Amino acid sequence: MTAPETIETIRAFNRFYTNKIGVLAKDYLSTPYTLTEGRILYEMGARRRVSATELNRDLGLDPAYLSRILKKFREAGFIDSEPDPADKRSQILTITGTGTEIYETLGERSRQQIAGDLRDVDETGKARLIDAMQAIRAILDPSAATLPPPVIMRPYRIGDMGWLIEAQATAYAREYGLNEKFEALIAEVAGKFIANFNPERERSWIAERGGKRVGSVLVADGGDDVAKLRLLYLDPEARGLGLGRMLVEQCIKFSTLAGYRTLSLWTNDMLTAAIHIYRKTGFKLVSEERHAMFGPECVGQTWELDLREAKLLAS
Numbered sequence: 543m544t545a546p547e548t549i550e551t552i553r554a555f556n557r558f559y560t561n562k563i564g565v566l567a568k569d570y571l572s573t574p575y576t577l578t579e580g581r582i583l584y585e586m587g588a589r590r591r592v593s594a595t596e597l598n599r600d601l602g603l604d605p606a607y608l609s610r611i612l613k614k615f616r617e618a619g620f621i622d623s624e625p626d627p628a629d630k631r632s633q634i635l636t637i638t639g640t641g642t643e644i645y646e647t648l649g650e651r652s653r654q655q656i657a658g659d660l661r662d663v664d665e666t667g668k669a670r671l672i673d674a675m676q677a678i679r680a681i682l683d684p685s686a687a688t689l690p691p692p693v694i695m696r697p698y699r700i701g702d703m704g705w706l707i708e709a710q711a712t713a714y715a716r717e718y719g720l721n722e723k724f725e726a727l728i729a730e731v732a733g734k735f736i737a738n739f740n741p742e743r744e745r746s747w748i749a750e751r752g753g754k755r756v757g758s759v760l761v762a763d764g765g766d767d768v769a770k771l772r773l774l775y776l777d778p779e780a781r782g783l784g785l786g787r788m789l790v791e792q793c794i795k796f797s798t799l800a801g802y803r804t805l806s807l808w809t810n811d812m813l814t815a816a817i818h819i820y821r822k823t824g825f826k827l828v829s830e831e832r833h834a835m836f837g838p839e840c841v842g843q844t845w846e847l848d849l850r851e852a853k854l855l856a857s
Contacts, residue, residue, distance in 0.1 A: 562659070571651040573644075578603070579611055580648050586621060586637040587645030594623075595632040620644060665696055693756065693785055695792065698746035703732040706758050710775045718812055721837040731772050735760055743769075745796045749776075749785055756780035759789040761796055767803035769793075769849075774807075774816055786819050794823060798849045805849055811841040820845050 564570060570577045585597060598608050612635065615621045620641030626632040637645065660668060672694060711725035735744070740763060749757035756777040764770040771793045776786050797805045807825070809816060825845040833842050 563655070571648055571655065573648065573651070575644075575648075578607075579614075582608070582611055582615075583620065583637075583641065583645050583648060586615075586635060587642055587649075591634065591636050593626050593629065593632050593634055595626070595629055597635065615641065665699075668694070668696070693749050693751045693780070693783065695747050695749055695788075698748060702746075702748050702755065702758070703736060705755050706773060706775060707732055709755075709777065710773065713775075713778065718840075719838050724836040727836075728773065731760075731762075735762055735772070743800055745793075747789055747792050749780065749789065751780060757785050757789055759793055761793050761800075761805075764806060767801070769797040769800070769802040769805045771805055771807040781815070786816065787822065790819050790823050794847065794849070802849055805847040807845050809843050809845065811843055817843070817845075823847070824851070 560566060565577050568576060570580045573580070575583070581601065582597070585601065586592065594608070594612065598605055601608070612621065612623070612633075616623060618640070619638055622636045622638055623633040624636075626634050660671075663671070672692070707725065707728050710728055711720075711722075714720040714724060735746070743763040744761055746760045747758065748755055757775060757780055759774045760772040762770045762772050771790070774786065774789060776789075794805060805825075807820070809820075811817070811830075825847045827843055828846050829844045831842050832839065834840070835842075
């Protein structure tokens with residue numbers, strides 16, 4: 543039997559946390575939507591296409607309540623619907639471009655809210671918080687213990703560059719046949735970044751999952767109001783999670799706030815996944831040159847992003 547003081551402690555924490563994240567507010571994340579409406583938009587945006595029956599089952603909502611919200615979303619142009627061929631009583635729901643914009647806005651505002659809450663929390667505190675959250679979920683939902691841990695972003699710490707040099711050089715030698723001269727280039731870039739680091743103009747991000755480093759990227763000062771995106775890397779086990787784009791977007795946001803005019807990068811044509819991210823985030827290819835600096839013949843590429851245009855698009 544659970545002790546009364548345990549129950550009251552949990553109730554007190556529930557009251558604190560629901561107030562903290564604005565569960566009871568009508569204007570969730572300063573939008574005209576409730577928390578429930580925001581959650582439905584999240585599920586629609588994440589899944590893109592789902593049946594109303596499946597959505598109702600997974601969220602545990604009253605069918606009539608869900609139906610009213612979906613009607614509101616259809617009238618607003620957030621979703622389209624069609625009969626579900628597998629269940630005549632249900633519908634297949636698809637999020638529209640307008641709905642996707644709202645979904646992305648809610649996601650960004652949620653991330654900003656969390657970042658604001660953690661602004662004065664040091665890295666040790668953040669790690670304790672993540673561990674506590676994972677422990678709560680594992681205790682109350684044992685099946686969650688089998689889920690992969692979340693990815694967290696943190697700044698550079700001593701030892702990270704050594705990991706990055708080894709991990710990237712080893713991965714690219716294995717996957718693309720690049721030689722030790724590529725490792726030398728990585729080491730040179732990393733060494734200069736550490737030796738000349740300017741916190742007002744430069745930044746690094748290390749992605750961790752379950753305490754293991756799985757990704758990284760740097761922004762270095764290239765002079766003449768040009769920022770350099772350097773050493774974007776994802777561990778093979780972290781690919782396909784959207785982490786690469788997240789790292790690149792961090793670089794874009796920081797470079798814009800730091801007052802740079804242009805964000806530039808140099809890469810090679812066989813890194814197609816990274817190039818796809820650069821295109822998607824607005825970079826333009828400005829030059830190419832064929833070379834064999836690292837063994838295999840490949841095409842070096844310079845990409846640039848006009849941060850003034852990026853800022854206008856973001857607004």
